[in-house]
Amino acid sequence: MTGSPDDAGTRTPQPSAGRSSTPARRSPADAWADLEASFTGDDLELSHRRGTRHSRPGKGRRRILGYLLVAVFAFILGTGTGYARGYFASGAVGREVTVVVPTGATLSSIAAELEAKGVVKHARAFVIRAESDGYATKFMPGTYTLHQNEPYEELVALLAKGEHPPTVKVSIPEGLTLKQAARRVAAGVDTITAADYVAVARDDPPPFRLGGYKRGTTLEGMLFPATYEVDPKVKARAFVDEQLTAFNENFAKVDMARALKAHLTPYDVVIIASMIDREALVPDDRPLVSAVVWNRLRKGMLLQFCSTVQYALGKTKPVLSFNDLKIDSAYNTYKHPGLPPAPISNPGLAALLAAAAPAHVDYLYFVARNDGSGRHYFSSSYAQFLADQRKAEANGQ
Numbered sequence: 001m002t003g004s005p006d007d008a009g010t011r012t013p014q015p016s017a018g019r020s021s022t023p024a025r026r027s028p029a030d031a032w033a034d035l036e037a038s039f040t041g042d043d044l045e046l047s048h049r050r051g052t053r054h055s056r057p058g059k060g061r062r063r064i065l066g067y068l069l070v071a072v073f074a075f076i077l078g079t080g081t082g083y084a085r086g087y088f089a090s091g092a093v094g095r096e097v098t099v100v101v102p103t104g105a106t107l108s109s110i111a112a113e114l115e116a117k118g119v120v121k122h123a124r125a126f127v128i129r130a131e132s133d134g135y136a137t138k139f140m141p142g143t144y145t146l147h148q149n150e151p152y153e154e155l156v157a158l159l160a161k162g163e164h165p166p167t168v169k170v171s172i173p174e175g176l177t178l179k180q181a182a183r184r185v186a187a188g189v190d191t192i193t194a195a196d197y198v199a200v201a202r203d204d205p206p207p208f209r210l211g212g213y214k215r216g217t218t219l220e221g222m223l224f225p226a227t228y229e230v231d232p233k234v235k236a237r238a239f240v241d242e243q244l245t246a247f248n249e250n251f252a253k254v255d256m257a258r259a260l261k262a263h264l265t266p267y268d269v270v271i272i273a274s275m276i277d278r279e280a281l282v283p284d285d286r287p288l289v290s291a292v293v294w295n296r297l298r299k300g301m302l303l304q305f306c307s308t309v310q311y312a313l314g315k316t317k318p319v320l321s322f323n324d325l326k327i328d329s330a331y332n333t334y335k336h337p338g339l340p341p342a343p344i345s346n347p348g349l350a351a352l353l354a355a356a357a358p359a360h361v362d363y364l365y366f367v368a369r370n371d372g373s374g375r376h377y378f379s380s381s382y383a384q385f386l387a388d389q390r391k392a393e394a395n396g397q
Contacts, residue, residue, distance in 0.1 A: 094118060094148025101159070103141040107131065110139055110159070118148035119155065126152075135160060170239075171227040174348035175277035177311070178202055178220045181346060189234060196236040206237060208244055210251075212265025221270040221343025222247045250349045259356045262294065273355035274343035278307035279366075281374035286351055288378050290358035292366055301364070303333035311344040371395040 097117040101110055107130060111123035120126045129152065130136065140162030146155065170188035172181050182197035200206070202218045209215070210222065223240065224247035230239060251266070259269050272293050280286045296303055310316050312329035325332070331340045347355070365385035366376040370392040377388035 092149060093151070096145055096147055099144045099146050101139060101141045101144065105139075105141065107136050107139065114146075114155075117146070119146050119150050121149070130156060166232060167229045168232050169227055169229050172223075172225045172243075172346070174225045174351065175274075175345045176225060177345050178218065178223060181223055181225075185236075185239060189230065189232065189239065191233050192236045192239060197239070200236045200240050206241060206244070210266050210270070212267030218342055219244070221267075221274050221346055223346045224250060225346050225348050251352060253349065254352050254356050256356055262298075268339060269352065269355045270347065271339045271343045273347035273351040274345040275303075275305055275307055275340075276354055277347040277351040278310075278345050279305065280351075280354075280376075283350060285366075285374075285376055286354035287357070287359035288361065288363060288376070289366065290354045291361045292363050292378070293355075294358045295362060295364055297338065299364075300337070302335075302337055303339070305333050308333040308340050308344055311340075367392050369395060 097119060099113055099117050099119060101113070105113075107127055108123070111120065111126045111130070114120045114126060115123040133156070135156050139156075139159040142163035143165070144158060144163045146158070168188055170185055172184050176184065178201055179194070179198065182194040182201070185192050185197050186194040201223055202220070205216065205219045207215065208219065208222065213222075219240065223243045226243075226246055228239070228242055228246075230242065251270075254266075254269065256266060256269065259266075264272075272290060275293065276286050276289050280289045293303060306320055308331045309320055309324055309327060309329075312327050312331040313324060317324065325334045328335075330336055331344065333340060361378070362380045363378040364380055365382065365388075366378045367385065367388045369375050369377055377392065379385045379388055
């Protein structure tokens with residue numbers, strides 16, 4: 001058999017008679033070279049060149065070494081993450097500790113603080129797992145009350161949510177006077193005394209603007225009644241500031257169109273509302289009491305509200321005596337015409353709305369029904385008012 005010139009001196013053995021035609025057994029390195037990829041530079045190239053031998057015997061070994069390194073790296077990474085996950089799987093929860101996470105703290109610094117306080121046993125394990133779970137940049141600054149050996153899921157949930165500072169709630173009902181509100185605030189906040197509150201709200205009030213209000217006078221009327229959630233260490237001035245903010249937000253909802261047309265200032269409306277909240281005990285009576293005030297002002301009549309006299313007396317009496325009605329005070333609307341000089345309570349939004357928009361009725365009088373309903377009898381004539389008074393006396397017997 002004649003071959004090419006390059007094959008001179010080399011013959012391919014021919015199978016002899018009776019011998020098997022099975023090819024000669026190939027080494028594992030040869031099989032690997034045929035089936036697996038080869039490394040070229042930094043890229044991984046797949047080669048399926050069957051039957052082609054590599055000219056350099058060491059190339060297959062380098063390829064195997066590369067695969068072994070990748071496998072070892074994956075094993076180490078998987079083992080590290082698995083270790084970090086398993087590290088938090090058990091352990092008894094210990095005592096409470098306080099952990100401060102400052103603004104801008106890194107995950108590593110947070111982990112170090114947690115380890116120092118005993119919340120986690122190993123900072124690095126916490127970092128590995130937190131990064132693996134996507135919490136690397138999600139922890140919020142704050143002061144946390146945690147436990148030693150805190151369970152991982154609870155710990156990361158708390159840190160990601162953020163710790164809110166403790167607060168206290170103070171509820172101030174509608175229609176309380178400044179002094180009554182002071183006692184409420186003092187009872188709910190340890191850092192504020194009733195005297196502190198009165199000093200800020202009445203004697204040295206912060207700057208406040210409202211049409212008709214004289215700057216520097218008592219803030220009675222604008223200390224908005226609501227439930228406030230405040231810092232346990234809040235001071236009186238800060239608390240009063242919150243009430244003034246709430247007042248402004250609510251007064252913005254009051255339509256002043258009718259009041260301005262009647263030559264009433266926003267402060268006048270607050271004064272009327274303060275009287276309404278001291279007289280009307282049920283919602284339906286508010287616009288009716290407001291109408292009595294408006295109608296009497298328009299006619300130039302004395303308002304003759306018992307609530308203003310009680311404010312002048314500094315106490316609430318079920319029945320006023322004739323001597324009480326003679327008290328020498330600008331708040332005595334039995335003696336002085338027009339509105340009192342300032343609000344007599346701190347009204348809520350419903351009273352403010354009623355004060356600016358009274359019912360379209362011609363009532364001039366009202367008297368408590370005295371039947372347990374909290375309602376009033378309203379009338380347009382003095383004769384009917386006297387009849388209503390007799391009815392109310394009979395209801396009380």
